[in-house]
Amino acid sequence: MGKMVNLKIDGKEVQLDEGTNLIEAAAAAGVHIPNLCYLKGMKGIGACRLCVVEVEGGKAPVIACNTKVKEGMAVATRTERVQEIRKFVIDLILSMHPLDCMTCTKAGVCNLQQYAYDFEIKESSFTRKKFGYPTDEANPFIKRDPEYCVLCSRCVRVCKAQGTNVLEFSGRGVGAKVVTAQDKPLQESGCTFCGSCVDACPVNALLEADRWRKGREWEYEKVDSVCLSCGNACGITVSTKDGEVIKINSAAAEGIAEKYICAIGRYCFDSLTSETRLRTPMKRVGGELKETSWEDALATVAEKLKAAGGDAAFVSSANILNEDALALKKLAADVVKTRNYDSSVTLYSDYDALRSGTADLEDADLFVLVGTAPDQWARVLPALDAVIRKKMSEGGAKLLVINSGEPRIASAANAVLKGDEVNMIEQLAQAVISKGVKAPKEMISALAHVDPSDAAMAAADLFIAAKSPVVLSAPSLYKAAANLSLIKEEAVSVPFEANAKGVVLMGLTSAGKKFKEMVSSSSKVLYVIGEVPVGKRPDTEFLIVQNSHITDLATQADIVLPSTAALESEGTIVDYLGRIREVRKSLEPAGNAMPNSDIFAAVSGAMGSSLRKAKDTDVKKALKTKVKVAFSPFKRDKDLEIDGEKFIDEINKSTVNGSRLLWLKESEKAVVA
Secondary structure: OOOEEEEEEEEEEEEEEEEEEHHHHHHHHOOOHHHHOOOOOOOOOOOOOOOOOEOOOOOOOHHHOEOOOOOOEEEEEEOOHHHHHHHHHHHHHHHOOOOOOOOOOOOOOOOHHHHHHHOOOOOOOOOOOOOOOEEEEOOOOOEEHHHHHOOOOHHHHHHHHHHOOOOOOOOHHHOEEEEEEHHHHHHHHOOOOOHHHHOOOOOEEEOOOOOOOOOOHHEEEEEEEEOOOOOOOOOOOOOOOOEEEEEEEEOOOOOOOOOOOHHHHHHHHHHHHHOOEOOOOOOEEEOEEOOOOHHHHHHHHHHHHHHHHHHHHEOOOOOOOHHHHHHHHHHHHHOOOOOOOEEEHHOOOOOHHHHHOOOOOOOOOEEEEEOOOOOOOOEEEEEHHHHHHHHHHHHHHHEEEEOOOHHHHHHHHOEEEOOOOOHHHHHHHHHHHHHOOOOOOOOHHHOOOOOOOOOHHHHOOOOOOOOEEEEEEOOOHHHHHHHOOOOOOEEEEEOOOOOOOHHHHHOOOOOOOOOOOOOHHOEEEEEEEEOOOOOOOOOOEEEEEEOOOOOOHHHHEEEEEEEOHHOOOOOEEEOOOOOOEEEEEOOOOOOEEEEEHHHHHHHHHHOOOOOOOHHHHHHHHHHHHHHOOOOOOOOHHHHHOOOOHHHHHHHHHHHOOOOOOHHHHHHHHHOOO
């Protein structure tokens, strides 16, 4: 925390960090300063001129978004002169803005509408202007209507800050327009359709393409939850009406570094009603899968599991909830009495890499990426890519990339150590030690033979200067990268699935065969839960698939059990940063689908045993199994190296193919071709 200063805002005494701007200072005092262009967490630019305030002793009003607090400052936010300026600005903007508030989709959450109401402006006193700009609605995701644009630049700044750089201004003054390169439609501009611009827009200039006549904001039920599509586990706000999802937005607090969701998290909800959705149990009869009752399906599953006993095998996605993982372990170990249960985590990580490590991205001033390649365009941990770029752009953070390849994010780095990652980590650590930084004796001894390059010495200066560095590692390199945390801060392994850390901490870790062995060797019964990267039926006498959508593997199963989708589920996960996150139910289950843990309980019941539902205390107890990082020989686990893009595509395959995201995948292929 920096130096604190005391000041007064509208007579209220407040104490704040000296770097705080007046908009945030006023908010801390419970005072709202009108603004259109300011975004929390980003530098103020003073574009809209609505946030003017008067400071005692000043000659003229100042812009609150880029004026910092000072000791003894006295600020007045609603003087007569200030209110006159604001009313003039709103009046002028309205002269260039459609006044169709009665039918506008953004009514109720439009900042301009609210300020016009506050200043009692029904119609502009200026001559009305209409530019006749065409609307960009050639894609199924985002509608851009420049006629509504108030030139606040929020969308442009967010797009630039996260590194996508699709939007820019064309022209000057009131005739300026937000455009893409050569004013092309979004799908031809390199847009990733993350929708950050939609979340940032204060008016109706940017909107979800399919929102027309699907209800007004005040009609929606809103639930904050977590996207389970990849290892980022982004916060989302789900808006529903009449039992249907209308839209999904980023749920992170406004303006903080992690405010981002990708196109999959934002738009893939239409797969809930697609043809790929499973709504009732299915059983193979005469070589064909046919619908059956839960009673029949459970009886068949119970019979097969009883007969298999210790030769039964359970493999699960790591996108299931903590409560599901606990229930699955009990079903396998205590009821079926098999040692063969595991998750897809072991395809790319060992257990210890996910039992330890926590970090705070918001406070990070240096990101060290070791062998991991977050990429918004390839949708591999896209939010991590966006967070790092925004922290660099707006927060002054630095980036060090250690990679044997050429990840796209390396182009934004302050320093790059290209080469074998283990060798580069050794060089960096030795360079840091050579500059007088303390390290464990074992590490000093292990690195005695290492002669760091000039690049490593320069990178060491970055590492040493950082007050809060965050080391983010590919799981296969975690043990080597974690040694850096013995010098400063912690290292975190970044997995590809939302609850990879959680399922490991819940104990869904094999005591017998691991995932790869179970799907490649023969077994009497193989029980597969969730979306896993297995397309061909393994060598098993009886295959059970439990999932929300039909997959290639499910079409080859003997029994298919319909589970609830993420938006229909409720429980917790542990994200890769070590935070417990709450997944809240936004919708009732489709058809006869059931939550995973309820299915496990039902299977247990059909086998003559009871399975107690996991409680918060069970989850908290399981979380105490973290291990302390200790020095480990610098090495990589080559058995755990995996193509992240391919893996994430596989675990999202059925839901993406059952949604409009398929349009995006096909259009991207066309652009590349």
